Every structure is written in C-alpha cells, then in structure tokens.
Amino acid sequence: MARVGLNAERLTRAGAELADEVGFDKVTVSGLARRFGVKDASLYSHVKNSQDLKTRIALLALEELADRVATALAGRAGKDALAAFANAYRDYAREHPGRYAAAQLELDYETAVNSAAVRHSRMTRAILRGYDLAEPDETDAVRLLGSTFHGYVALERAGGFQHTPRDTEDTWARILDALDALLRNWPAPRPR
Amino acid sequence: MARVGLNAERLTRAGAELADEVGFDKVTVSGLARRFGVKDASLYSHVKNSQDLKTRIALLALEELADRVATALAGRAGKDALAAFANAYRDYAREHPGRYAAAQLELDYETAVNSAAVRHSRMTRAILRGYDLAEPDETDAVRLLGSTFHGYVALERAGGFQHTPRDTEDTWARILDALDALLRNWPAPRPR
DNA sequence: TAAATAACCTAGGAGGGCTAGGCAAACGTA
DNA sequence: TACGTTTGCCTAGCCCTCCTAGGTTATTTA
Numbered sequence: 001m002a003r004v005g006l007n008a009e010r011l012t013r014a015g016a017e018l019a020d021e022v023g024f025d026k027v028t029v030s031g032l033a034r035r036f037g038v039k040d041a042s043l044y045s046h047v048k049n050s051q052d053l054k055t056r057i058a059l060l061a062l063e064e065l066a067d068r069v070a071t072a073l074a075g076r077a078g079k080d081a082l083a084a085f086a087n088a089y090r091d092y093a094r095e096h097p098g099r100y101a102a103a104q105l106e107l108d109y110e111t112a113v114n115s116a117a118v119r120h121s122r123m124t125r126a127i128l129r130g131y132d133l134a135e136p137d138e139t140d141a142v143r144l145l146g147s148t149f150h151g152y153v154a155l156e157r158a159g160g161f162q163h164t165p166r167d168t169e170d171t172w173a174r175i176l177d178a179l180d181a182l183l184r185n186w187p188a189p190r191p192r
Numbered sequence: 193m194a195r196v197g198l199n200a201e202r203l204t205r206a207g208a209e210l211a212d213e214v215g216f217d218k219v220t221v222s223g224l225a226r227r228f229g230v231k232d233a234s235l236y237s238h239v240k241n242s243q244d245l246k247t248r249i250a251l252l253a254l255e256e257l258a259d260r261v262a263t264a265l266a267g268r269a270g271k272d273a274l275a276a277f278a279n280a281y282r283d284y285a286r287e288h289p290g291r292y293a294a295a296q297l298e299l300d301y302e303t304a305v306n307s308a309a310v311r312h313s314r315m316t317r318a319i320l321r322g323y324d325l326a327e328p329d330e331t332d333a334v335r336l337l338g339s340t341f342h343g344y345v346a347l348e349r350a351g352g353f354q355h356t357p358r359d360t361e362d363t364w365a366r367i368l369d370a371l372d373a374l375l376r377n378w379p380a381p382r383p384r
Numbered sequence: 385t386a387a388a389t390a391a392c393c394t395a396g397g398a399g400g401g402c403t404a405g406g407c408a409a410a411c412g413t414a
Numbered sequence: 415t416a417c418g419t420t421t422g423c424c425t426a427g428c429c430c431t432c433c434t435a436g437g438t439t440a441t442t443t444a
C-alpha cells in the first residue's frame with residue numbers, strides 16, 4: 001500500500017488548514033484522515049488522540065502568532081508598537097480564524113508554560129516599555145491590552161458589531177488611539 | 193409509561209444547568225435525555241436538533257444576563273453604572289460558566305435580532321450617558337467596553353492570567369478605574 | 385539479505401445525532 | 415363515561431466519530 005508519509009507535524013499543519021476551512025471545533029480525526037486518503041486508525045500512531053491533535057494545532061498557532069507579532073514589533077516603540085502588536089494580532093485572527101480559535105484552547109499548566117504563550121506575555125509587556133508604568137500598573141495594563149484585543153477580535157468575528165453601521169476598521173483605529181492615551185495617562189489608584 | 197413532562201423550556205433549563213456542570217461544548221442531547229431518565233429520541237419532539245438545543249440555551253443565558261445587568265444598572269450613572277455593569281457581567285460568567293459560554297454562541301442574524309442581545313447593546317450604551325460622548329465616539333466606546341469586559345472574563349476563565357501573581361480582583365478594579373478615566377477624557381481623533 | 389521497525393490496514397466496540405414508525409397516556413367531546 | 419384524537423415517549427436502526435487490538439507489508443538497518 002502506498003505510504004503517504006504521515007507524521008505528527010504534517011498532521012498538525014493539515015489540521016490547522018482544516019481548522020481555518022471548517023472551524024477549529026469541527027476538526028476531527030476522521031476528517032483529517034479522509035484528507036490524507038487514509039483510514040482514521042492510522043493517525044493514532046502519530047497523535048495520541050483527538051485532544052492531542054487539537055493541542056498540537058493550538059501550539060502551532062501560538063508559535064505562528066508569536067512570530068508574526070515579534071516581526072511586527074521589531075524596532076518599534078510607544079504607540080507604533082501598540083498598533084503593530086494589535087494589528088498583527090487582529091490580522092492573524094482574520095486570516096486564520098481556525099488557528100486563532102485553536103490558540104484559545106485551554107492548555108494545562110505544564111503545556112502552557114512550555115508554549116509560545118510566554119513569548120506572548122513578554123511581548124505584550126515589551127509594548128509598555130514606551131509608557132513608563134511601575135508595577136503593579138504594568139501587569140494591569142498588560143491584562144487590559146490582552147483582554148481588549150482578544151475581546152475585540154472575538155466579538156468582531158462573532159458578528160457582535162454588525163447591528164451598528166459604524167465601520168469596525170475605524171473603531172479599531174480609535175480604540176488604539178484611546179488605549180495609547182490611557183497608557184500615557186494611567187490613573188493613580190483610587191482616584192475618587 | 194410514566195410521562196416525565198418534557199417540553200422545550202424544561203429541556204433548555206436543564207441543558208443550561210448541564211452546561212454549567214460539564215461545559216457548554218459537552219452538552220449533548222443524549223446526556224440531557226439521560227438526566228431525565230428518558231431515551232434521547234424522545235427529546236426530538238421538543239427540540240429540532242442538537243444545534244437548536246444549544247441555541248435555546250444561548251438565548252436563555254442572554255436573557256438572564258440582560259436581566260441581571262438591568263437590575264444592577266438601575267438608578268446608577270457614571271462610574272457607578274460602569275462598575276455595576278461590569279461586575280454583573282463578570283459575576284454571571286463566574287457563577288454560570290456554561291451559560292456564559294452559551295451566550296457567546298454565534299447566532300444567525302434573524303435569531304440575534306430577536307434576542308436579548310439588543311438589550312445588551314442598549315444597556316452598554318446607557319452607561320455612557322454619564323460621560324458625554326458624541327457619535328461615533330459613543331459607538332467606539334461601546335465596542336471598547338464590550339471587548340474589554342468579554343476579553344477579560346474569557347482570559348481569566350482560561351487561566352490566561354495565572355502566570356503572574358497579581359490578584360485578578362485588584363486588576364479588575366484598576367481596569368474599571370482606567371476605563372472610567374478614559375471615558376472622561378476620550379481623545380480627539382488623530383491626536384498626533 | 386534477513387531481522388527489526390514503522391506505516392498503514394481491518395475489525396470492531398462505545399457513544400452521540402437523528403429518523404421512522406409504534407403504542408399508550410392524557411385530553412376533548414359527545 | 416366511552417370514544418376518538420392528540421401527543422409523549424418508546425424501539426429499532428442508520429450514520430458518524432473516537433479509539434483499541436492486532437495483522438500485514440514497506441522501509442531501514444545490521
């Protein structure tokens with residue numbers, strides 16, 4: 001029987017493509033096997049199970065996204081860095097919706113710590129170099145940025161902004177302006 | 193045969209409970225049938241299919257959440273309203289993780305327009321009464337708040353903040369301060 | 385070139401989604 | 415109160431996905 005030459009990496013890549021086409025939650029072992037013209041049982045020599053496959057796709061997505069962000073961020077600071085980061089993030093989510101969904105998969109601690117997720121938080125923190133914030137404000141700001149970017153992308157993709165005519169591109173630009181302004185004037189604790 | 197007295201509403205409620213216990217994505221028609229001591233085929237007289245069941249749970253969650261927010265918002269304005277809204281939202285997500293996940297289900301346009309989702313956007317807009325923002329800034333601010341709240345809850349639940357010791361409760365409070373400050377000093381377009 | 389390894393296979397069980405058609409409980413009505 | 419109608423839940427059965435056990439054959443290596 002002609003051997004296709006499967007291995008965990010090829011399966012992961014193909015799984016990621018499949019995710020972008022049909023949605024991450026609809027990625028299935030049998031679907032992937034079908035794509036390679038192979039019986040589904042054959043995949044189990046390369047991936048432990050369905051969960052394992054999905055985790056691998058998630059890790060791939062995290063790596064890719066981190067690479068993009070790193071490139072976008074290189075040599076930038078302040079608002080430039082903020083916008084570069086945010087746009088890299090959002091563009092990736094739009095180009096690769098399935099992979100982006102995969103990147104949101106809950107990983108167990110061990111896996112997460114050894115993933116590109118740590119690069120992500122380091123890079124988010126790097127943005128803030130330009131706006132001198134002392135701890136714990138920096139951590140709070142990191143969390144705010146992460147939340148807002150992720151939330152925006154999620155809501156935009158889910159069509160949550162569709163009932164208002166305002167162009168989401170314009171909103172995005174203004175939100176970046178607003179976040180920049182906020183980081184430059186981060187309020188002191190307990191303002192009132 | 194003893195009749196259990198199933199109907200779409202009871203199924204939806206039980207489905208919501210099930211979602212909170214095992215996760216929204218693990219809600220299954222057969223699991224729900226098991227919970228009622230009934231064969232799974234029996235449920236199909238009350239709900240069209242698995243997708244329909246999930247949509248009903250989503251709509252229920254949206255209603256409940258909207259009710260909570262409405263109550264929390266009553267009689268408040270400015271930062272009080274902002275905090276009340278945000279906390280109602282976050283508390284619901286923590287108490288009912290499955291329902292909250294359900295509320296994020298992508299609904300088709302028709303369904304969404306007739307759901308409590310419209311109350312949600314109206315209420316978000318209501319918060320902003322206290323901070324006079326003219327359009328399109330108001331829409332942008334609505335989107336920012338929605339994104340940030342949703343993103344924060346999602347990341348917190350996914351454990352995305354765990355690798356930093358900072359208490360997420362404190363961060364949350366400071367983010368509300370920050371958003372309040374931002375809304376009171378919304379930057380003019382194209383600041384630089 | 386024979387042995388070892390690895391790639392892919394068949395067979396089959398468990399469980400979820402869903403349809404068709406049956407029977408009996410509950411209800412409406414005479 | 416008996417009689418037909420409705421409808422709630424059933425059995426049977428099909429398809430799909432996940433996954434395991436164990437077999438066969440291509441490829442590598444000694």
